[in-house]
Amino acid sequence: MIALHNVTRYHMNGLDPEIVLNNISMQFQANEHVGILALAGSGKTTLARVLSGIERPNSGYINRASSLSFPLGSTMGFHARLSGAQNVRMLARLLRRNVAETVDYCESFADIGKNFTRPVGHYAPAMRARLGFAFSMSVEFDTYLSDGVTSAGDHGFRDKCEAALFDRLSRSGLILLSRHARALTRFCTKFYALHEGQLIPCASAEEAQDLLDYAGAYGNTYWNEAARHA
Amino acid sequence: MSQITLLSDGLWHWSSTIHTIMLREVRCRFAGDPIGYAWAFLVPLLWVGTLMAFFTLLGRTPGIPVDTPAFIATGVVPYVLFRYTIASMARVPNTHRGLLHFAGVRISDMLFAAAVLELLNAFIILALVWACIALFFNPVPIHDPLQAYQGILLTAAIGTSFGRLAAVLGMISDTAKRMVPVILRPMFWISGIFFIATELPPGLLHYLYWNPLLHAIEITRAGVFLDYTSDFADARVAILMSAGFLLASYVLQIAAGHSRNGEELT
Numbered sequence: 001m002i003a004l005h006n007v008t009r010y011h012m013n014g015l016d017p018e019i020v021l022n023n024i025s026m027q028f029q030a031n032e033h034v035g036i037l038a039l040a041g042s043g044k045t046t047l048a049r050v051l052s053g054i055e056r057p058n059s060g061y062i063n064r065a066s067s068l069s070f071p072l073g074s075t076m077g078f079h080a081r082l083s084g085a086q087n088v089r090m091l092a093r094l095l096r097r098n099v100a101e102t103v104d105y106c107e108s109f110a111d112i113g114k115n116f117t118r119p120v121g122h123y124a125p126a127m128r129a130r131l132g133f134a135f136s137m138s139v140e141f142d143t144y145l146s147d148g149v150t151s152a153g154d155h156g157f158r159d160k161c162e163a164a165l166f167d168r169l170s171r172s173g174l175i176l177l178s179r180h181a182r183a184l185t186r187f188c189t190k191f192y193a194l195h196e197g198q199l200i201p202c203a204s205a206e207e208a209q210d211l212l213d214y215a216g217a218y219g220n221t222y223w224n225e226a227a228r229h230a
Numbered sequence: 231m232s233q234i235t236l237l238s239d240g241l242w243h244w245s246s247t248i249h250t251i252m253l254r255e256v257r258c259r260f261a262g263d264p265i266g267y268a269w270a271f272l273v274p275l276l277w278v279g280t281l282m283a284f285f286t287l288l289g290r291t292p293g294i295p296v297d298t299p300a301f302i303a304t305g306v307v308p309y310v311l312f313r314y315t316i317a318s319m320a321r322v323p324n325t326h327r328g329l330l331h332f333a334g335v336r337i338s339d340m341l342f343a344a345a346v347l348e349l350l351n352a353f354i355i356l357a358l359v360w361a362c363i364a365l366f367f368n369p370v371p372i373h374d375p376l377q378a379y380q381g382i383l384l385t386a387a388i389g390t391s392f393g394r395l396a397a398v399l400g401m402i403s404d405t406a407k408r409m410v411p412v413i414l415r416p417m418f419w420i421s422g423i424f425f426i427a428t429e430l431p432p433g434l435l436h437y438l439y440w441n442p443l444l445h446a447i448e449i450t451r452a453g454v455f456l457d458y459t460s461d462f463a464d465a466r467v468a469i470l471m472s473a474g475f476l477l478a479s480y481v482l483q484i485a486a487g488h489s490r491n492g493e494e495l496t
Contacts, residue, residue, distance in 0.1 A: 054330050056487065056494040076328035079254065081261035090257075093250045094332055096243065119262070 002028045002051065002068055002143060002175070006060035008197075009043075009050055020046045021057070022197030030066035030142040033174045035184030037208040038194035044177045047194065048147040051175065066142035068175075072165075073149035075132035080121030084112065084131050087120055088138075095139055102138045109134035109164070111157075126153050137164045143173035150176070150183060181205035247334060251326060251343035255318075258325060274310045274355045275362065278303050281424060293426040294451075294458045300370040303359045304451045305423035308385040311352035312421075312443055313414065315389030318344040319397045320410065323489075330493055337495055338483075341397055345390040352382060373456040381450025384468040388442045391475035398479045401489035422447045427462035435462070442468040 007024045010017040020043035028034050038044035048071055049055040051062065070077070077094075078087045085103055092102035107116050110130045112123075120128060129152035136144075144165075151161035169187065176187055177194070184191060184205035192199040193208035195215055202208040260266045281302045285291070292301035322344040329335045363370055372378050400407030421443040427435060438444055439462075448463035483495045 052331065054493060058487075070331040074331055076331045078328065079258050079261075079325070081258055082254075086257060090250060090254050091332065093253075094247060094329065094335065096246065 001030055001063075001065045003063040003065070004051075004060065005063065007050065007057040007062060008059045009046055009055065009057050011046075019197050021050065023060070024197070024199055025060075026192075026199055028143065028175055029173065031173045032143075032190055033169060033188045034176065034190045034192065035188030035205055035208075036175070036177045036192045036194050036199065037181055037184055037202075037205060037212060038177055038179065039212060040179060042194055043197060044179070044194060045147055048145060048177050052145055066173075069136065069139070069141040069144045071149070072136045072144055072146035073129060073133045073152050074136070075120075075128050077135075078120045078128070078132070081119055083119055084110070084116040084123070088131075088135055091135060092138075097139055102135075105138040106131065106134040109137060109160075129153055130157060133161050137161075137168065140168070141172060143175060144168065146174065146176045146178075148176075148178045148180075148183070150187060181209040184208070243334065244339070247339055248343045248346065251322075251329070251335070251340055252347045254326060254329075255322065255344065255347055270314075270351055271355055271358055274306060275359060277306050277310065278359060278362075281306065285424070290424075293429045294455065296455050296458070297363070297368055297370060299363045299367050300454065301451075302424065303356075303363060304454050305421075305447055307352060307356050307359060308382060308447050308450050309418065309421060309423050309443070310355065311348060311382065311385050312389040312417070312446075314351065315345055315348040315386065316393040316396055316410070316414065318348050319390070319393035320400050320407070323397060323401055327491075327493070337401070337489075337493065341394055345386070345393065348389070349383075349386045352386065356382070370454070372454050374453045377453030378450055379453070380465070381446050381448075381453055384446040384449060384465060384472075385443065387472040388446060388468055388475075391472040391479065395475045395479040395482070398483050398486070398495065401491075401493075401495060402482070402486045404490065417441075417443060420444065426451070426458075427460065439464075439467065440471075442471040 004024050004026045007021055008019065009021040010019045012018070036044070036047070038047075046055065050057055052068060052070060053062070053064070077091050082090070085107070088103050088106045089099050092099045110116065112127050112130055115123060115127060120131070123131070133149075133152040150165060151158040153161070165187070174187060176184060178184055182205070188205070191202040191205050191208050193202055193211045195212060200208075200211060202211060256267055260269050263269065265272070278299065282299055285298050285302065292298055294301070319341050322340040323337050326340050329340070330337070360370070396410040400410065420438055420441055427438070427444060427448055430438065445463050445465065445468045448460040449465060452458055452460045452463060486495055489495055
Protein backbone atom coordinates (compact mmCIF):
# COMPACT_ATOMS: atom_id res chain seq x y z
CA MET A 1 0.00 0.00 0.00
CA ILE A 2 1.15 3.53 -0.82
CA ALA A 3 -0.38 6.11 1.50
CA LEU A 4 -0.15 9.89 1.29
CA HIS A 5 -0.81 11.72 4.54
CA ASN A 6 -1.59 15.44 4.27
CA VAL A 7 0.98 15.84 1.50
CA THR A 8 1.64 19.42 0.44
CA ARG A 9 4.27 20.42 -2.06
CA TYR A 10 4.93 23.92 -3.27
CA HIS A 11 7.58 25.62 -5.39
CA MET A 12 8.78 29.08 -4.50
CA ASN A 13 8.07 31.64 -7.17
CA GLY A 14 10.21 34.49 -5.90
CA LEU A 15 8.89 34.94 -2.37
CA ASP A 16 5.46 33.47 -3.13
CA PRO A 17 4.80 29.77 -2.65
CA GLU A 18 3.11 28.21 -5.69
CA ILE A 19 1.11 25.29 -4.33
CA VAL A 20 1.28 22.19 -6.54
CA LEU A 21 -0.07 19.51 -4.20
CA ASN A 22 -2.49 20.76 -1.60
CA ASN A 23 -2.86 18.67 1.56
CA ILE A 24 -3.51 15.36 -0.23
CA SER A 25 -4.43 12.32 1.83
CA MET A 26 -4.94 9.15 -0.20
CA GLN A 27 -4.29 5.42 -0.12
CA PHE A 28 -3.43 3.24 -3.11
CA GLN A 29 -3.56 -0.52 -2.59
CA ALA A 30 -0.65 -2.50 -4.07
CA ASN A 31 -2.84 -4.30 -6.64
CA GLU A 32 -4.96 -1.30 -7.70
CA HIS A 33 -4.72 0.17 -11.19
CA VAL A 34 -5.10 3.86 -10.53
CA GLY A 35 -5.33 6.49 -13.27
CA ILE A 36 -4.78 10.17 -12.49
CA LEU A 37 -5.78 12.61 -15.20
CA ALA A 38 -3.90 15.89 -15.04
CA LEU A 39 -3.34 18.85 -17.27
CA ALA A 40 0.07 19.93 -18.46
CA GLY A 41 1.64 22.03 -15.73
CA SER A 42 -0.85 20.99 -13.06
CA GLY A 43 1.63 18.99 -10.97
CA LYS A 44 1.60 15.57 -12.65
CA THR A 45 5.37 15.16 -12.69
CA THR A 46 5.72 16.66 -9.21
CA LEU A 47 3.23 14.10 -7.89
CA ALA A 48 5.16 11.31 -9.64
CA ARG A 49 8.43 12.57 -8.13
CA VAL A 50 6.91 12.89 -4.68
CA LEU A 51 5.39 9.39 -4.91
CA SER A 52 8.68 7.85 -6.01
CA GLY A 53 10.62 9.69 -3.30
CA ILE A 54 12.78 11.89 -5.54
CA GLU A 55 11.12 14.94 -3.99
CA ARG A 56 10.03 15.30 -0.40
CA PRO A 57 6.71 16.96 0.45
CA ASN A 58 7.01 20.35 2.15
CA SER A 59 4.58 18.98 4.72
CA GLY A 60 2.94 15.62 5.31
CA TYR A 61 4.52 12.27 4.53
CA ILE A 62 4.25 9.18 2.34
CA ASN A 63 4.14 5.65 3.66
CA ARG A 64 5.35 3.06 1.13
CA ALA A 65 4.42 -0.32 2.59
CA SER A 66 4.81 -2.05 -0.78
CA SER A 67 7.51 -1.64 -3.42
CA LEU A 68 6.90 1.19 -5.90
CA SER A 69 8.80 1.29 -9.17
CA PHE A 70 10.82 4.16 -10.56
CA PRO A 71 8.84 5.99 -13.30
CA LEU A 72 8.11 3.48 -16.07
CA GLY A 73 10.41 3.74 -19.08
CA SER A 74 12.66 6.21 -17.31
CA THR A 75 16.10 6.55 -18.85
CA MET A 76 17.27 8.91 -16.11
CA GLY A 77 19.47 6.24 -14.52
CA PHE A 78 21.47 5.73 -17.71
CA HIS A 79 24.83 7.42 -17.96
CA ALA A 80 25.61 8.59 -21.48
CA ARG A 81 29.24 7.44 -21.36
CA LEU A 82 28.40 3.89 -20.28
CA SER A 83 27.16 1.23 -22.66
CA GLY A 84 23.62 -0.10 -22.45
CA ALA A 85 24.93 -3.32 -20.91
CA GLN A 86 27.04 -1.46 -18.33
CA ASN A 87 24.12 0.77 -17.39
CA VAL A 88 21.77 -2.17 -16.95
CA ARG A 89 24.40 -4.01 -14.91
CA MET A 90 24.85 -1.03 -12.57
CA LEU A 91 21.12 -0.48 -12.09
CA ALA A 92 20.48 -4.18 -11.51
CA ARG A 93 23.16 -4.17 -8.81
CA LEU A 94 21.56 -1.09 -7.28
CA LEU A 95 18.13 -2.73 -7.19
CA ARG A 96 19.73 -5.98 -5.94
CA ARG A 97 18.47 -8.02 -8.86
CA ASN A 98 20.24 -10.90 -10.57
CA VAL A 99 22.66 -9.01 -12.83
CA ALA A 100 23.14 -11.67 -15.54
CA GLU A 101 19.39 -12.37 -15.84
CA THR A 102 18.55 -8.66 -16.00
CA VAL A 103 21.18 -7.99 -18.67
CA ASP A 104 19.94 -10.96 -20.75
CA TYR A 105 16.31 -9.86 -20.41
CA CYS A 106 17.07 -6.24 -21.39
CA GLU A 107 19.24 -7.25 -24.35
CA SER A 108 16.53 -9.54 -25.64
CA PHE A 109 13.57 -7.19 -24.93
CA ALA A 110 15.16 -3.96 -26.20
CA ASP A 111 16.39 -5.77 -29.31
CA ILE A 112 18.87 -3.07 -30.28
CA GLY A 113 21.58 -5.46 -31.49
CA LYS A 114 25.22 -4.45 -31.16
CA ASN A 115 24.20 -1.04 -29.84
CA PHE A 116 23.62 -2.71 -26.49
CA THR A 117 27.40 -2.68 -25.94
CA ARG A 118 27.87 0.89 -27.22
CA PRO A 119 27.69 4.06 -25.10
CA VAL A 120 24.10 5.16 -24.46
CA GLY A 121 25.09 8.69 -25.48
CA HIS A 122 25.36 7.43 -29.07
CA TYR A 123 21.81 6.04 -29.09
CA ALA A 124 18.94 7.53 -31.04
CA PRO A 125 16.15 8.68 -28.68
CA ALA A 126 13.91 5.76 -29.71
CA MET A 127 16.69 3.27 -28.97
CA ARG A 128 17.27 4.82 -25.57
CA ALA A 129 13.54 4.66 -24.86
CA ARG A 130 13.51 0.98 -25.84
CA LEU A 131 16.25 0.20 -23.37
CA GLY A 132 14.53 2.28 -20.67
CA PHE A 133 11.31 0.39 -21.09
CA ALA A 134 13.12 -2.96 -21.25
CA PHE A 135 14.80 -2.22 -17.93
CA SER A 136 11.47 -1.19 -16.37
CA MET A 137 9.97 -4.50 -17.41
CA SER A 138 12.98 -6.50 -16.19
CA VAL A 139 12.26 -5.62 -12.57
CA GLU A 140 9.11 -6.79 -10.75
CA PHE A 141 7.45 -4.34 -8.34
CA ASP A 142 4.26 -4.47 -6.26
CA THR A 143 3.14 -1.26 -7.95
CA TYR A 144 4.39 0.39 -11.13
CA LEU A 145 4.48 4.16 -11.40
CA SER A 146 4.10 5.86 -14.76
CA ASP A 147 4.38 9.52 -15.62
CA GLY A 148 2.37 9.10 -18.79
CA VAL A 149 4.59 6.42 -20.36
CA THR A 150 3.04 3.04 -21.13
CA SER A 151 5.16 2.08 -24.12
CA ALA A 152 8.17 3.25 -26.13
CA GLY A 153 9.72 3.22 -29.56
CA ASP A 154 8.07 2.55 -32.91
CA HIS A 155 4.68 0.95 -33.61
CA GLY A 156 5.78 -2.69 -33.43
CA PHE A 157 7.77 -2.16 -30.28
CA ARG A 158 4.87 -0.33 -28.65
CA ASP A 159 2.73 -3.44 -28.95
CA LYS A 160 5.49 -5.48 -27.36
CA CYS A 161 5.74 -2.94 -24.49
CA GLU A 162 2.00 -2.92 -23.87
CA ALA A 163 1.83 -6.72 -23.91
CA ALA A 164 4.66 -6.87 -21.36
CA LEU A 165 3.00 -4.20 -19.23
CA PHE A 166 -0.39 -5.97 -19.28
CA ASP A 167 1.40 -9.16 -18.25
CA ARG A 168 3.02 -7.36 -15.30
CA LEU A 169 -0.28 -5.74 -14.35
CA SER A 170 -1.91 -9.15 -13.99
CA ARG A 171 0.02 -9.43 -10.69
CA SER A 172 1.04 -5.84 -9.90
CA GLY A 173 -0.62 -2.48 -9.32
CA LEU A 174 -0.23 0.69 -11.37
CA ILE A 175 -0.35 4.40 -10.69
CA LEU A 176 -0.59 6.07 -14.08
CA LEU A 177 -0.48 9.85 -14.35
CA SER A 178 -1.46 11.06 -17.77
CA ARG A 179 -2.93 13.92 -19.78
CA HIS A 180 -4.86 11.46 -21.92
CA ALA A 181 -8.12 9.97 -20.68
CA ARG A 182 -7.90 7.15 -23.23
CA ALA A 183 -4.63 5.88 -21.77
CA LEU A 184 -6.23 5.78 -18.33
CA THR A 185 -9.27 3.89 -19.61
CA ARG A 186 -7.00 1.34 -21.23
CA PHE A 187 -4.94 0.49 -18.16
CA CYS A 188 -6.83 1.62 -15.05
CA THR A 189 -9.91 0.74 -13.03
CA LYS A 190 -9.89 3.58 -10.51
CA PHE A 191 -9.72 7.24 -11.53
CA TYR A 192 -8.83 10.64 -10.17
CA ALA A 193 -8.50 14.12 -11.59
CA LEU A 194 -5.62 16.25 -10.37
CA HIS A 195 -6.95 19.77 -10.13
CA GLU A 196 -5.75 22.74 -8.09
CA GLY A 197 -3.42 20.45 -6.16
CA GLN A 198 -6.22 18.07 -5.14
CA LEU A 199 -6.95 14.48 -6.19
CA ILE A 200 -10.65 14.32 -6.99
CA PRO A 201 -12.15 10.80 -7.21
CA CYS A 202 -14.06 10.10 -10.44
CA ALA A 203 -16.12 7.15 -11.66
CA SER A 204 -14.35 7.02 -15.01
CA ALA A 205 -11.60 8.67 -17.05
CA GLU A 206 -14.30 10.50 -19.03
CA GLU A 207 -15.74 11.93 -15.86
CA ALA A 208 -12.25 13.07 -14.87
CA GLN A 209 -11.87 14.75 -18.23
CA ASP A 210 -15.32 16.37 -17.98
CA LEU A 211 -14.38 17.66 -14.58
CA LEU A 212 -11.18 19.21 -15.92
CA ASP A 213 -13.05 20.56 -18.97
CA TYR A 214 -15.70 22.03 -16.72
CA ALA A 215 -13.04 23.66 -14.60
CA GLY A 216 -12.10 25.41 -17.81
CA ALA A 217 -8.57 24.24 -17.55
CA TYR A 218 -8.30 22.58 -20.96
CA GLY A 219 -9.44 25.67 -22.79
CA ASN A 220 -10.09 24.02 -26.13
CA THR A 221 -13.03 21.74 -25.38
CA TYR A 222 -13.70 21.11 -29.08
CA TRP A 223 -10.39 19.28 -29.56
CA ASN A 224 -10.89 17.28 -26.39
CA GLU A 225 -14.31 16.17 -27.58
CA ALA A 226 -12.88 15.30 -30.96
CA ALA A 227 -10.04 13.34 -29.37
CA ARG A 228 -12.46 11.48 -27.11
CA HIS A 229 -14.62 10.37 -29.99
CA ALA A 230 -11.73 9.52 -32.30
CA MET B 231 12.92 -10.74 12.19
CA SER B 232 15.10 -9.55 15.04
CA GLN B 233 16.39 -6.00 15.30
CA ILE B 234 19.95 -7.22 14.75
CA THR B 235 19.01 -9.05 11.52
CA LEU B 236 17.15 -5.97 10.25
CA LEU B 237 20.11 -3.77 11.12
CA SER B 238 22.66 -6.05 9.47
CA ASP B 239 20.45 -6.39 6.35
CA GLY B 240 20.09 -2.62 6.16
CA LEU B 241 23.83 -2.16 6.59
CA TRP B 242 24.55 -4.76 3.91
CA HIS B 243 22.14 -3.07 1.46
CA TRP B 244 23.58 0.35 2.21
CA SER B 245 27.17 -0.80 1.72
CA SER B 246 26.13 -2.51 -1.53
CA THR B 247 24.59 0.80 -2.71
CA ILE B 248 27.79 2.68 -1.80
CA HIS B 249 29.89 0.08 -3.62
CA THR B 250 27.72 0.35 -6.76
CA ILE B 251 27.95 4.15 -6.80
CA MET B 252 31.74 3.90 -6.42
CA LEU B 253 31.92 1.42 -9.31
CA ARG B 254 29.74 3.68 -11.46
CA GLU B 255 31.97 6.65 -10.68
CA VAL B 256 35.10 4.65 -11.62
CA ARG B 257 33.49 3.58 -14.92
CA CYS B 258 32.10 7.05 -15.75
CA ARG B 259 34.82 9.50 -14.77
CA PHE B 260 37.25 8.89 -17.60
CA ALA B 261 35.02 6.75 -19.84
CA GLY B 262 36.06 6.96 -23.48
CA ASP B 263 39.64 7.98 -22.67
CA PRO B 264 42.35 5.56 -23.86
CA ILE B 265 43.99 5.24 -20.44
CA GLY B 266 40.76 5.72 -18.52
CA TYR B 267 40.86 5.77 -14.75
CA ALA B 268 44.68 5.63 -14.72
CA TRP B 269 44.49 9.44 -15.04
CA ALA B 270 43.39 9.60 -11.41
CA PHE B 271 46.80 8.17 -10.44
CA LEU B 272 48.89 9.65 -13.21
CA VAL B 273 48.02 13.30 -12.53
CA PRO B 274 49.39 13.33 -8.94
CA LEU B 275 52.60 11.69 -10.23
CA LEU B 276 52.89 14.48 -12.79
CA TRP B 277 52.35 17.04 -10.02
CA VAL B 278 55.22 15.57 -8.03
CA GLY B 279 57.39 15.58 -11.16
CA THR B 280 56.50 19.20 -12.00
CA LEU B 281 57.20 20.45 -8.49
CA MET B 282 60.52 18.59 -8.49
CA ALA B 283 61.42 20.33 -11.74
CA PHE B 284 60.62 23.71 -10.12
CA PHE B 285 62.70 22.87 -7.04
CA THR B 286 65.63 21.97 -9.30
CA LEU B 287 65.25 25.05 -11.51
CA LEU B 288 64.98 27.41 -8.52
CA GLY B 289 67.78 25.62 -6.65
CA ARG B 290 65.46 25.16 -3.69
CA THR B 291 65.94 22.45 -1.05
CA PRO B 292 63.42 21.23 1.55
CA GLY B 293 63.43 22.95 4.95
CA ILE B 294 64.40 19.66 6.59
CA PRO B 295 67.30 17.34 5.69
CA VAL B 296 65.32 14.82 3.60
CA ASP B 297 65.19 13.83 -0.07
CA THR B 298 63.35 16.37 -2.23
CA PRO B 299 61.05 13.87 -4.02
CA ALA B 300 59.82 12.37 -0.74
CA PHE B 301 59.39 15.85 0.76
CA ILE B 302 57.26 16.99 -2.18
CA ALA B 303 55.29 13.73 -2.21
CA THR B 304 54.32 14.16 1.47
CA GLY B 305 52.83 17.52 0.53
CA VAL B 306 51.28 16.65 -2.83
CA VAL B 307 49.53 13.39 -1.84
CA PRO B 308 47.51 14.92 1.06
CA TYR B 309 46.77 18.03 -1.01
CA VAL B 310 45.56 15.91 -3.93
CA LEU B 311 43.38 13.90 -1.55
CA PHE B 312 41.92 17.13 -0.14
CA ARG B 313 41.20 18.76 -3.51
CA TYR B 314 40.06 15.60 -5.30
CA THR B 315 37.67 14.74 -2.48
CA ILE B 316 36.07 18.18 -2.63
CA ALA B 317 35.92 18.18 -6.44
CA SER B 318 34.54 14.66 -6.56
CA MET B 319 31.87 15.36 -3.91
CA ALA B 320 30.81 18.49 -5.78
CA ARG B 321 30.55 16.51 -9.03
CA VAL B 322 28.79 13.27 -8.02
CA PRO B 323 25.31 14.68 -7.28
CA ASN B 324 25.27 15.89 -10.87
CA THR B 325 26.90 12.83 -12.47
CA HIS B 326 24.72 10.31 -10.65
CA ARG B 327 21.54 12.38 -10.28
CA GLY B 328 19.63 9.80 -12.32
CA LEU B 329 20.15 7.23 -9.57
CA LEU B 330 17.89 9.25 -7.27
CA HIS B 331 15.00 7.77 -9.24
CA PHE B 332 15.82 4.42 -7.69
CA ALA B 333 14.53 3.68 -4.23
CA GLY B 334 17.17 3.72 -1.53
CA VAL B 335 19.69 6.04 -3.21
CA ARG B 336 20.15 9.37 -1.50
CA ILE B 337 22.41 12.33 -2.18
CA SER B 338 24.26 11.59 1.09
CA ASP B 339 25.10 8.11 -0.24
CA MET B 340 26.64 9.62 -3.36
CA LEU B 341 28.72 12.06 -1.32
CA PHE B 342 29.91 9.31 1.02
CA ALA B 343 30.78 7.02 -1.91
CA ALA B 344 32.83 9.79 -3.52
CA ALA B 345 34.75 10.44 -0.28
CA VAL B 346 35.54 6.73 0.26
CA LEU B 347 36.67 6.35 -3.35
CA GLU B 348 39.04 9.30 -3.06
CA LEU B 349 40.51 7.94 0.19
CA LEU B 350 41.17 4.58 -1.48
CA ASN B 351 42.69 6.41 -4.46
CA ALA B 352 44.96 8.37 -2.10
CA PHE B 353 46.39 5.15 -0.64
CA ILE B 354 47.03 3.82 -4.16
CA ILE B 355 48.62 7.15 -5.17
CA LEU B 356 50.81 7.09 -2.06
CA ALA B 357 51.94 3.53 -2.85
CA LEU B 358 52.65 4.44 -6.49
CA VAL B 359 54.55 7.60 -5.60
CA TRP B 360 56.63 5.73 -3.03
CA ALA B 361 57.33 2.94 -5.54
CA CYS B 362 58.47 5.52 -8.13
CA ILE B 363 60.69 7.27 -5.55
CA ALA B 364 62.25 3.92 -4.61
CA LEU B 365 62.71 3.03 -8.28
CA PHE B 366 64.15 6.30 -9.59
CA PHE B 367 65.66 7.91 -6.45
CA ASN B 368 66.49 6.60 -2.97
CA PRO B 369 64.01 4.35 -1.16
CA VAL B 370 62.52 6.25 1.80
CA PRO B 371 61.27 4.04 4.65
CA ILE B 372 58.19 5.43 6.44
CA HIS B 373 59.37 6.10 9.98
CA ASP B 374 56.02 5.93 11.79
CA PRO B 375 53.30 4.53 9.49
CA LEU B 376 50.55 5.05 12.07
CA GLN B 377 51.30 8.76 12.35
CA ALA B 378 51.59 9.06 8.56
CA TYR B 379 48.19 7.37 8.15
CA GLN B 380 46.82 9.67 10.84
CA GLY B 381 47.88 12.62 8.69
CA ILE B 382 46.26 11.09 5.60
CA LEU B 383 43.05 10.26 7.48
CA LEU B 384 42.91 13.78 8.94
CA THR B 385 43.25 15.15 5.40
CA ALA B 386 40.44 12.85 4.28
CA ALA B 387 38.31 14.08 7.19
CA ILE B 388 38.95 17.73 6.27
CA GLY B 389 38.30 17.07 2.56
CA THR B 390 35.17 15.03 3.24
CA SER B 391 33.63 17.48 5.69
CA PHE B 392 34.44 20.58 3.67
CA GLY B 393 33.54 18.74 0.46
CA ARG B 394 30.17 17.83 1.94
CA LEU B 395 29.52 21.43 2.95
CA ALA B 396 30.62 22.70 -0.48
CA ALA B 397 28.49 20.09 -2.27
CA VAL B 398 25.36 20.95 -0.26
CA LEU B 399 25.98 24.67 -0.81
CA GLY B 400 26.48 24.00 -4.52
CA MET B 401 23.20 22.10 -4.73
CA ILE B 402 21.35 25.00 -3.14
CA SER B 403 23.06 27.92 -4.85
CA ASP B 404 24.75 28.19 -8.21
CA THR B 405 26.79 31.16 -6.97
CA ALA B 406 28.17 29.12 -4.07
CA LYS B 407 29.09 26.35 -6.50
CA ARG B 408 31.16 28.78 -8.56
CA MET B 409 32.76 30.38 -5.49
CA VAL B 410 34.13 27.18 -3.90
CA PRO B 411 37.04 26.64 -6.36
CA VAL B 412 37.92 30.34 -6.07
CA ILE B 413 38.04 30.13 -2.27
CA LEU B 414 40.14 26.95 -2.42
CA ARG B 415 42.69 28.27 -4.93
CA PRO B 416 45.07 29.76 -2.28
CA MET B 417 45.20 26.43 -0.39
CA PHE B 418 47.91 25.23 -2.76
CA TRP B 419 50.18 28.06 -1.60
CA ILE B 420 49.39 28.12 2.12
CA SER B 421 49.19 24.44 3.05
CA GLY B 422 52.85 23.48 3.28
CA ILE B 423 53.15 21.50 0.07
CA PHE B 424 56.63 22.86 -0.64
CA PHE B 425 57.61 24.29 2.75
CA ILE B 426 57.37 23.37 6.42
CA ALA B 427 55.48 25.49 8.93
CA THR B 428 58.55 26.84 10.73
CA GLU B 429 59.90 28.33 7.50
CA LEU B 430 57.05 30.85 7.58
CA PRO B 431 57.25 34.23 9.38
CA PRO B 432 55.61 34.01 12.86
CA GLY B 433 53.07 36.70 11.95
CA LEU B 434 51.82 34.70 8.98
CA LEU B 435 51.95 31.42 10.90
CA HIS B 436 49.61 32.96 13.49
CA TYR B 437 46.89 33.19 10.81
CA LEU B 438 47.75 29.91 9.12
CA TYR B 439 47.22 28.12 12.42
CA TRP B 440 43.56 27.97 11.31
CA ASN B 441 44.41 26.15 8.09
CA PRO B 442 43.61 22.52 9.01
CA LEU B 443 45.34 21.15 5.90
CA LEU B 444 48.67 22.63 7.02
CA HIS B 445 48.36 20.66 10.29
CA ALA B 446 47.47 17.45 8.44
CA ILE B 447 50.44 17.75 6.07
CA GLU B 448 52.79 18.49 8.97
CA ILE B 449 51.50 15.38 10.81
CA THR B 450 51.98 13.27 7.65
CA ARG B 451 55.58 14.51 7.29
CA ALA B 452 56.34 13.90 10.96
CA GLY B 453 55.12 10.34 10.46
CA VAL B 454 57.13 9.73 7.30
CA PHE B 455 60.50 11.28 8.17
CA LEU B 456 62.61 10.00 11.04
CA ASP B 457 64.33 13.32 11.66
CA TYR B 458 61.28 15.55 11.60
CA THR B 459 59.04 16.46 14.51
CA SER B 460 56.52 19.23 13.98
CA ASP B 461 56.05 21.57 16.91
CA PHE B 462 53.34 23.37 14.96
CA ALA B 463 51.04 20.44 14.09
CA ASP B 464 47.93 20.13 16.21
CA ALA B 465 45.49 17.37 15.24
CA ARG B 466 42.75 19.02 17.32
CA VAL B 467 42.51 21.93 14.87
CA ALA B 468 41.91 19.53 11.97
CA ILE B 469 39.42 17.42 13.97
CA LEU B 470 37.45 20.39 15.32
CA MET B 471 37.27 22.15 11.97
CA SER B 472 36.21 18.93 10.23
CA ALA B 473 33.49 18.44 12.86
CA GLY B 474 32.41 22.06 12.33
CA PHE B 475 32.21 21.70 8.54
CA LEU B 476 30.32 18.41 8.84
CA LEU B 477 27.83 19.84 11.33
CA ALA B 478 27.31 22.92 9.15
CA SER B 479 26.67 20.71 6.10
CA TYR B 480 24.00 18.70 7.94
CA VAL B 481 22.34 21.81 9.39
CA LEU B 482 22.28 23.39 5.92
CA GLN B 483 20.97 20.20 4.34
CA ILE B 484 18.11 19.89 6.84
CA ALA B 485 17.30 23.60 6.73
CA ALA B 486 17.21 23.76 2.93
CA GLY B 487 15.37 20.45 2.41
CA HIS B 488 15.55 20.60 -1.38
CA SER B 489 18.19 21.33 -3.97
CA ARG B 490 17.62 24.10 -6.52
CA ASN B 491 16.40 21.33 -8.87
CA GLY B 492 13.78 20.20 -6.35
CA GLU B 493 15.56 16.98 -5.35
CA GLU B 494 15.39 15.88 -1.79
CA LEU B 495 18.59 16.76 0.11
CA THR B 496 18.95 13.66 2.27
